Amino acid sequence: VNRSKRRDSESRVTTPLNLAFVGFGLVARRFLELLIVHRQRLAAEHALGWRMLGVATARHGAALFPSDTEPRQVVAAAETGTLSHLLATGQGSPPETTLEFLRLIHGVDNLVVVENTPLGLDGGQPGVDHVRTALAGGADVITANKSPAAFAYRELRDLAVTNRCRFLFEGAVLDGLPVFSLLRHTLPALRVRGFRGIVNTTTNHVLSAMEHGDTIDDAVTAMQTAGVAEADPSKDIDGWDAAAKTAVLANALMDAEITPHDVDREGLSSVTVDDVQASRRNGKRIKIVASAKRDGHKVVAAARPVELDGNDPLAGLTGTAKGLELDTDLLGRIHISKPSSGVDHTAYALLADLVEVNRRRIEQS
């Protein structure tokens, strides 16, 4: 019964998407697991089918896979540290660099590049070059990496339009909480005048722990042990992650054309446990707030510690909660938030982006 159900749902899929993974760390693997687990649901409800075309990494090599490659085998190889061996068995001579990998697949039908390399603060590299090269080759791009939209949003958006491709990055800022698709599909014709948000999990978690007397170092160590914080959490603690997310939001929602370096950035190093606890005693809360507003023709953006009133909706977002207040011209203030977030939700955002890519391809075919 299951096999015939699977055949029925797959028969709705006319042209499977060819997925090329650039970066195959935590996020990419969770996304692939979601695709594997929900293969039938995606086929039946969205006529979405897919196959793995290849993978490019930094230290494990890159390869195009034979068509019978089993995706579970790729996830398992990454989990067991044998990805290099698997990639070595790919088709043809292996590409030496990621850009070579991307050029090799230029023009492949129904190509979707899934870009998930780390945040780069030097011009947004390598992510910007990956997305630029993929779009130039006619691929749709989905990514949870902040770098491309933080450093080159306008250029990449325009390149995607010119080449009739999609450049989607829903997971880059608020994990699975939809903000870009919300404005794109549900709130037409309004303008975002500004925003305020809680966008960085590590610092928000650390501040919640500091309210209970933990030092920054204790809180970070506990989060690393729990697998929530990176081995090197400095991009979070110094405010770079929040600044990059602020730039993405300002660029995509307000057409700001800024980079993280234009964001007025301050991390947690100036905040003490005494500050946090005194604020709490006064019914307030210190948070790293990402914000932007228009100032004449410019957009002024910040990501820094702010003392919020206790009844401010952002003050209630503790631990791994995330949320955003949008100030719009036609609908006033809108709040979106979720009480928890994590890598599974980021993986879901990529899944939602892939469904959108597939829908557009079906409409255009």
Ligand SMILES: NC(=O)c1ccc[n+]([C@@H]2O[C@H](COP(=O)([O-])OP(=O)(O)OC[C@H]3O[C@@H](n4cnc5c(N)ncnc54)[C@H](OP(=O)(O)O)[C@@H]3O)[C@@H](O)[C@H]2O)c1
């Ligand atoms: N983790 C989260 O919860 C989360 C949430 C939202 C957004 N994000 C964003 O999502 C992206 C991926 O995060 P992650 O946690 O999956 O990172 P990760 O586990 O560190 O994986 C990064 C991957 O990128 C690869 N890579 C680095 N440079 C490369 C290059 N030049 N060409 C090809 N591959 C390259 C690495 O290859 P090697 O394996 O060979 O080193 C690795 O496979 C980041 O931009 C992150 O900021 C993460």
